[in-house]
Amino acid sequence: MALHTSPEAPLPIGEVSRLIGGWIDRLGAIWVEGQITQLSRRPGQGVVFLTLRDPSYDISVSVTCYRQVFDAVADVVTEGARVVAHAKPEWYAPRGQLSLRAVEIRPVGVGELLARLEALKRSLGAEGLFAADRKKLLPFLPHRVGLVCGRASAAERDVLENARRRWPAVRFEVRNVAVQGVHAVPQVVAAVQELDGLPDVDVIIVARGGGSVEDLLPFSDEQLVRAVSACRTPVVSAIGHEPDSPLLDLVADLRASTPTDAAKKVVPDVGEELERVRGLRDRALRTVRATLDREERGLAQALARSAMERPHRMVEERAAEVDALVARSRRVLGHLLDRADSELAHTRARVVSLSPAATLERGYAVLRTADGGVVRSPDEVTPGDELRARVAGGEFAVRVTEPAETAAEAVAEE
Template sequence: MTTFQPEPLPGEAPPADSVRPKDSTPQAPTSVSRLNETIRGFIQTWGSVWVEGEITSWNQRGGNVFGRLKDNVTDSTIAFRIWSSTRDRLPADLKVGDHVVACVKADFFVKTGDFSFGVSAMRHVGLGDQLERLERLRAQLRSEGLFDPARKRPLPFLPQTIGLITGENSDAEKDVHRNAELRWPQVRFRTKYAAVQGERCVPETIAALKALDAAPDVDVIIIARGGGDPQTLLGFSDERLVRAVAAASTPVVSAIGHENDHPLLDDVADLRASTPTDAAKRVVPDVAEQRALIAQLRARLTGRLTQRVTHDIAQLDQLRSRPALRAPESMLTSRAHEVELLVGRGRARVERGLESHVRRTTELRATLRALSPASTLARGYAIAHLADGVIVRDAAQAPASVPVVVTVGRGSFAARSEGEIAEAADSTADASPAGGAPGPI
């Protein structure tokens, strides 16, 4: 193997047990552990240094933090670790995307051969360039209304075909298929593979999105990735991809990363799923749940119908038990009796009225007859008329030789006046027996 001989710092002697060229030959090579110890001894001679960069990874495990810092100019990165005893002295709001300066000291793990930097101090400098650019883009897209909930389309209740954009042979693809098929075995997928990080991520994802959006049988599209640090998820915050998703006519579900990952694609998609598994559960209904719901609805419907029919039967029995429906002829009989009584009363009242009017008519006829001149004539009196019809009321109206018409009880006859007679004659005539004929005219 190639010999390794670290150079001592100026004024320092090499470690006593360090690997020397003369100590290792092809016939007598040194051990890995001794080599690692030599490297560690060399690295421990380095002092602490303050370094500036952007946090691109921040993972907490057992109170310790393991992450990476990136130089935004050259994209060079270093791995760092923060022990729990040091973490308590650092700002509590440190997170991915923060631009920081940190005091780091190199360390080399002999057992694994891993090289990293231990952090003894860290403080904010400002937002990282990438995070700052993303926030500006997020604000611009929000002002354009691309994040407005009103423009988000509802997902179909039961999609017949699901479009899936993911990495080839990825865990995200397996999770979506497995969970969707467990919930609805008849579901179908049309999958388009695309790079989920790197330079090919954005163009390949956009091409796959356009292909699935143009397919008439695709009801919903899922864009899935199995998580990662923000650096690897930058493609899903690209403005070109975000605008392509906003322009799609098919509902799009974003299932990028895990719960804490939040690329811009989540904001513009019609639905954000926390994981690919969550996307499958929210896109496809559970057949067992739907069957249980149908059974529950059927039971409720049966109960309601049974209750309604029972209630109507009870009402019908109650109506049938009423006297009017139990013996309907009784109502006709009572009404017939009432009609008969009313007819009898009406007939009696009419008869009494007729009798009263007959009596009154008889009385009036008798009164009329008593007052009628015919009655007077019937008693022997007569009425004398001149030729012009004037009734003779004064003897002077009928001088001698004047013709007169005499009307008696039965008929009339002509006569001629002999003139006015003496008063004695009138007295004699008045003394005649009642009913006697009137004297000469």
């Protein structure tokens, strides 16, 4: 659209900005490439602000996107990374500023590779292949160590030399394989499975020296990760250097930062173990001596007691107590018998004084009829009756010769 302007009829700058904005709004979304020079992710905001720079032309453009768009690549995209973005140009009329609204961001080169690895990592992690509860413990002293590494590589030399320096009797079952390139994954998988099938191999080390992300890519392959996850033998990952982190590190039962570190973690140091044994032996000896000293002191204290100096003293004291109790018992029993004897004599005297025999001793007699009945009244007998008279000295027979006389008559006669 042509505009007619002149010094006498200029176009206001605001109108120019509005017209530019209208023209830009008619543009569709485009793919752009650049390097992230600034990145702003403010907490609580749903929008992320970026600045993309083209080093060839030294031009920078502001880019905005929703947080969920950036979160999809946040693990592999940082400041300085090159990305391609699907964005729509926008014109901010009040400031006359051009920006881009991105709806998709993709890393370029290594960044794209890392993004794929991150997606694979999340997928395998969701299956539980990296769970800590499935990790197997390494044996303290393995009978034979399986080693998967490159032929005549520095990783092989580091593992073998350091392991034998720590424990000279250690034995290895080595499998040399390709550690990069198209043949690396199948050869490493076959070597791991073969070693896992050997009954005398107690632990397997997969070792490789450092390298670029592309060089270490075989050790993040899904096939290798699943093969290691299925092993019954503990697997140690010793890939690259400390910053390197292939997926094999996550699925292995133990991660070593370097091949040398793997040798240290798998094989114990004979010198350290001997020193530990000496230390434990000295500690046990000190403990035994301390126990003996404590028991000797306790025995000495026990022997120093009076009961131990005169062991019969307690028996003598108890014997004296028993004698005293016996004497006391005898005295008490004698008193009781004396008192009972006295009471018995008094009772006997009362019984004797009240008995019929005592009455007979005073001259009285008891008359009994032939049938044994006691005569209490003159009316109970008649002249001619035979009676038995009992006196103090014995019995004799009597005969009634006179008629009965009542008590009243006898008194009258007197």
